[in-house]
Amino acid sequence: MFDALVRFVREQYRTEDFIPLHAPVFKGQESGYVQETIASTFVSSVGAFVDRFEKDAAAYTGAARAVATVNGTAALHAALLLAGVQRDELVITQALTFVATCNAIAYCGAQPVFVDVDRHTLGMSPASLEAWLQAHARLDADGNCRSKDGDRRIAACLPMHTFGHPADLDGLVSVCERWNLPLVEDAAESLGSLYRGKHTGSFGLLGTLSFNGNKIITTGGGGMILTNEALGARAKHLTTTAKRPHPFEYVHDEVGFNYRLPNLNAALGCAQLEQLEHFIASKRELASRYAAHLEGSELIFVQEPEHCRSNYWLNAVICPSREQRDFLLQVSNAADVMTRPIWQLMCDLPAYAHCPRDGLEQSRWLADRIVNLPSSVLPEHLS
Numbered sequence: 615m616f617d618a619l620v621r622f623v624r625e626q627y628r629t630e631d632f633i634p635l636h637a638p639v640f641k642g643q644e645s646g647y648v649q650e651t652i653a654s655t656f657v658s659s660v661g662a663f664v665d666r667f668e669k670d671a672a673a674y675t676g677a678a679r680a681v682a683t684v685n686g687t688a689a690l691h692a693a694l695l696l697a698g699v700q701r702d703e704l705v706i707t708q709a710l711t712f713v714a715t716c717n718a719i720a721y722c723g724a725q726p727v728f729v730d731v732d733r734h735t736l737g738m739s740p741a742s743l744e745a746w747l748q749a750h751a752r753l754d755a756d757g758n759c760r761s762k763d764g765d766r767r768i769a770a771c772l773p774m775h776t777f778g779h780p781a782d783l784d785g786l787v788s789v790c791e792r793w794n795l796p797l798v799e800d801a802a803e804s805l806g807s808l809y810r811g812k813h814t815g816s817f818g819l820l821g822t823l824s825f826n827g828n829k830i831i832t833t834g835g836g837g838m839i840l841t842n843e844a845l846g847a848r849a850k851h852l853t854t855t856a857k858r859p860h861p862f863e864y865v866h867d868e869v870g871f872n873y874r875l876p877n878l879n880a881a882l883g884c885a886q887l888e889q890l891e892h893f894i895a896s897k898r899e900l901a902s903r904y905a906a907h908l909e910g911s912e913l914i915f916v917q918e919p920e921h922c923r924s925n926y927w928l929n930a931v932i933c934p935s936r937e938q939r940d941f942l943l944q945v946s947n948a949a950d951v952m953t954r955p956i957w958q959l960m961c962d963l964p965a966y967a968h969c970p971r972d973g974l975e976q977s978r979w980l981a982d983r984i985v986n987l988p989s990s991v992l993p994e995h996l997s
């Protein structure tokens with residue numbers, strides 16, 4: 615059974631060599647644009663490609679403003695600060711995520727609260743969010759959402775669009791509105807994924823993207839904050855050392871961050887963004903082949919949720935049991951076809967073991983069973 619899957623993957627990539635989980639593709643203007651930055655000498659914190667990359671990303675996602683950052687974690691950290699998250703406050707997120715989501719909360723001095731995900735979206739469950747809030751939160755006289763025990767402010771809700779599959783955004787938006795919670799979307803994995811035709815990352819007050827080397831497009835390292843005009847201006851200020859415009863003086867009006875994306879990386883990003891729809895088409899084709907191949911087997915292929923277009927950044931299957939998961943990982947990796955389990959739940963990591971949580975039944979069920987399969991752009995779509 616798993617041997618057949620390994621053979622199937624090899625047929626798609628037409629090679630007997632090692633097959634990675636996700637390889638970047640540089641078949642567009644990457645070299646040309648990067649050469650341009652070198653020729654101009656503007657490789658660092660100022661340059662035309664940063665402005666262009668931000669404009670292109672805003673146009674692509676439909677966000678009013680897009681602000682480029684040095685990586686996705688920095689984008690998340692700044693986004694949470696801009697949403698008003700402060701020391702000792704709580705931020706509700708999911709336990710089934712990459713560690714960067716929680717780290718960004720911790721950088722603010724705040725603490726994550728883990729609520730369960732939905733099995734069919736792999737993203738935060740609006741019902742679990744509502745249930746946790748009903749049991750543990752109240753709205754104070756000023757309309758702030760606060761915890762009943764400890765009276766800590768609950769400053770934001772931070773769901774994540776797992777592997778590029780949009781979470782139930784209608785549900786999450788409505789719970790967050792009811793509880794006066796700023797919604798910040800970790801859309802690091804979901805560039806190009808749409809929910810009811812609208813781009814993920816553009817539903818909340820702020821959303822963030824990542825352009826790390828393993829993401830659907832890459833700038834080497836990089837990230838982006840998506841938001842409205844006013845917060846976009848604040849985001850630019852905060853991520854560029856909080857420097858006030860002045861002909862020559864160094865005036866910094868708050869503790870800012872050096873989180874800006876270098877022009878060299880932005881050049882790569884502009885070239886990658888031009889190819890994004892092409893990459894998504896290839897990955898969706900691969901996903902439909904996986905789905906067809908696995909139809910009727912014991913592995914459940916994770917498909918895009920209703921009313922969504924997923925970018926299928928990483929393809930995933932749900933195994934019947936933890937034992938079968940381990941067996942699939944062993945057989946495929948031994949055959950030089952790279953597969954990986956989903957992340958350990960955040961509440962099982964030492965840094966986050968003490969954080970509040972609900973029962974996390976679906977999160978634990980999925981963490982025991984999910985395996986990611988090779989998901990790079992198909993060789994016939996490379997030219």
Ligand SMILES: *Cc1c(COP(=O)(O)O)cnc(C)c1O
Nearest residue numbers: 685686687712714715802824826
């Ligand atoms: C990749 C990723 C990030 C950001 O990662 P960086 O490497 O800092 O760009 C954040 N959250 C999730 C869920 C991710 O997958």
